Amino acid sequence: xxxxxxxxxxxxxxxxxxxxxxxxxxxxxxxxxxxxxxxxxxxxxxxxxxxxxxxxxxxxxxxxxxxxxxxxxxxxxxxxxxxxxxxxxxxxxxxxxxxxxxxxxxxxxxxxxxxxxxxxxxxxxxxxxxxxxxxxxxxxxxxxxxxxxxxxxxxxxxxxxxxxxxxxxxxxxxxxxxxxxxxxxxxxxxxxxxxxxxxxxxxxxxxxxxxxxxxxxxxxxxxxxxxxxxxxxxxxxxxxxxxxxxxxxxxxxxxxxxxxxxxxxxxxxxxxxxxxxxxxxxxxxxxxxxxx
Amino acid sequence: xxxxxxxxxxxxxxxxxxxxxxxxxxxxxxxxxxxxxxxxxxxxxxxxxxxxxxxxxxxxxxxxxxxxxxxxxxxxxxxxxxxxxxxxxxxxxxxxxxxxxxxxxxxxxxxxxxxxxxxxxxxxxxxxxxxxxxxxxxxxxxxxxxxxxxxxxxxxxxxxxxxxxxxxxxxxxxxxxxxxxxxxxxxxxxxxxxxxxxxxxxxxxxxxxxxxxxxxxxxxxxxxxxxxxxxxxxxxxxxxxxxxxxxxxxxxxxxxxxxxxxxxxxxxxxxxxxxxxxxxxxxxxxxxxxxxxxxxxxxxxxxxxxxxxxxxxxxxxxxxxxxxxxxxxxxxxxxxxxxxxxxxxxxxxxxxxxxxx
Numbered sequence: 095x096x097x098x099x100x101x102x103x104x105x106x107x108x109x110x111x112x113x114x115x116x117x118x119x120x121x122x123x124x125x126x127x128x129x130x131x132x133x134x135x136x137x138x139x140x141x142x143x144x145x146x147x148x149x150x151x152x153x154x155x156x157x158x159x160x161x162x163x164x165x166x167x168x169x170x171x172x173x174x175x176x177x178x179x180x181x182x183x184x185x186x187x188x189x190x191x192x193x194x195x196x197x198x199x200x201x202x203x204x205x206x207x208x209x210x211x212x213x214x215x216x217x218x219x220x221x222x223x224x225x226x227x228x229x230x231x232x233x234x235x236x237x238x239x240x241x242x243x244x245x246x247x248x249x250x251x252x253x254x255x256x257x258x259x260x261x262x263x264x265x266x267x268x269x270x271x272x273x274x275x276x277x278x279x280x281x282x283x284x285x286x287x288x289x290x291x292x293x294x295x296x297x298x299x300x301x302x303x304x305x306x307x308x309x310x311x312x313x314x315x316x317x318x319x320x321x322x323x324x325x326x327x328x329x330x331x332x333x334x335x336x337x338x339x340x341x342x343x344x345x346x347x348x349x350x351x352x353x354x355x356x357x358x359x360x361x362x363x364x365x366x367x368x369x370x371x372x373x374x375x376x377x378x379x380x381x382x383x384x385x386x
Numbered sequence: 387x388x389x390x391x392x393x394x395x396x397x398x399x400x401x402x403x404x405x406x407x408x409x410x411x412x413x414x415x416x417x418x419x420x421x422x423x424x425x426x427x428x429x430x431x432x433x434x435x436x437x438x439x440x441x442x443x444x445x446x447x448x449x450x451x452x453x454x455x456x457x458x459x460x461x462x463x464x465x466x467x468x469x470x471x472x473x474x475x476x477x478x479x480x481x482x483x484x485x486x487x488x489x490x491x492x493x494x495x496x497x498x499x500x501x502x503x504x505x506x507x508x509x510x511x512x513x514x515x516x517x518x519x520x521x522x523x524x525x526x527x528x529x530x531x532x533x534x535x536x537x538x539x540x541x542x543x544x545x546x547x548x549x550x551x552x553x554x555x556x557x558x559x560x561x562x563x564x565x566x567x568x569x570x571x572x573x574x575x576x577x578x579x580x581x582x583x584x585x586x587x588x589x590x591x592x593x594x595x596x597x598x599x600x601x602x603x604x605x606x607x608x609x610x611x612x613x614x615x616x617x618x619x620x621x622x623x624x625x626x627x628x629x630x631x632x633x634x635x636x637x638x639x640x641x642x643x644x645x646x647x648x649x650x651x652x653x654x655x656x657x658x659x660x661x662x663x664x665x666x667x668x669x670x671x672x673x674x675x676x677x678x679x680x681x682x683x684x685x686x687x688x689x690x691x692x693x694x695x696x697x698x699x700x701x702x703x704x705x706x707x708x709x710x711x712x713x714x715x716x717x718x719x720x721x722x723x724x725x726x727x728x729x730x731x732x733x734x735x736x737x738x739x740x741x742x743x
Contacts, residue, residue: 110547110549114555117541117555117559121561121562121619122558123584124573124574124577125561125562127573140582143576143582143584144582190404190405190408193404193405194401194405196401197398197400197401198402200392201392201394201398202394203393203398203399203402204398206398213405213409216413219413220679220728222704223420223722223725223728224413224420224721225704225708225721226704226709226717227416227420228412229708229714230419230428231411231412231419257408258412259405260408260409265405280392281391284392285391290394290397294401319567321567321682322701322705337569340569340572350576357569360566360569361566364566365561369557372557376560379624382628
């Protein structure tokens, strides 16, 4: 009797893993196809789609497509631009939004509740509904740079960075996290004569590791994957990020291998980063779901 | 914490001020601009001064009309038919071009038509492309929200099992979420390709060649469906994780109690799991709806709105006009209409899933 139920258990386990595995194939096959195809010459890439060879590194394997992609477009420049825009925005977001959340949670000031309500209300405004008027505003804003005072932010780094520094979701995440910190700690530090800046830097931020990771990951994903906005405001190659740089490739229909190489090049670092910090990535998304 | 040590107007404004100012300038101001500009004829660059045009942008986009026509008859009262035997009707142009009897139809074009008995009813729109974009977007939202939300819940329940190595599967299901939708869209053009597409090859292999090859993105009847399937594939892992965090807030003691009572799997789900997920369900639906209304990148990369406008969407139209044609006021009007949709649906979902007391 025990023997039979043991077999039954083993069978059920096998069924469960089979189901999970088949679903995993659905999610992974396009990415495997991308990576494998990036290593193949165009003719072989197309003929391989008729069999499982499409997902295997077989036949004439080389990195030629990658070299050709670099020759076709300033790929290095696009990657550099994306790194600058993403890195600077994430850093500024963490600072500006955590400072704001600190003021909302720990400091008592006139107008606090109204400002916080307004900021949280922006969560229901999708970026797509403000993109067009924002384009008009961005085309007229002044900027004090190395060449003096200029008007119009189109074709620049700042047009890709500044509008995205402060956002309601990040402030919300910091506010939620700060609320769970012991308020007495902050008040005690104040009673002992610490300035607000010292409380922020030496008491609160050292405790904010998890929420900083969450906010950084979410912002990183949003910024690195930006498409609509840079498409509209960056026409010059000089400031073009990787996702818009893709246009170089999808306008030519035949160079499939090069397209796959470029896609792999801009995707693999993010995937590696994700697999490395998998728990933190998933915890970040999950934390946006707390307190619906 | 209302002590003198925590009170400071200047520090409060100093620390929250930068974020508030940035959000005011880059979110609130453009939002108000969108509303204001929708009543003007503003262009990105124009030699002429901007003028107030009232509601004409809205009537231009949203104007629809109905026209029912009787078949043409000869002198004996017999219905006239063309060579194919189809009933012939008076030309629409006669009603929509400078016809003093039908001023409200002036400038409209046929959107679609249907027959009732002998007469034929024409649904006319002032802007047929935008009308199609609205309908496509609503179809997209209505299909994606329940299917994506439901599949995400199924995946979350699967992943919530206690099995060795379950985290590996969770990591894989979530993987497409971190890949840019632009990359995903370009990749899926391969899968949907009519010649050497992976999907056609797979279906052909499964049916031993019986399944006809389909150009999934080039066919008006399959293009939107193909984009829907891909969009769900890309984003379902995101909502799986949100469901999962909801599942983990349900107390294990409730499941133990259900087990002691001898509840079946379905009963446990129906009376323990699902009630515990109410708040999560609202959040998942609202987030999916907002993301779905914003449908743009997939269209831009895969179809540019075609074939035959079968994949036009509201945001694609807003960008095509506001940016492509530099018609800021037209793009802004579309943005305002989009916002009204998003707000209405969010409120409706909140109301439908409200807690019944």
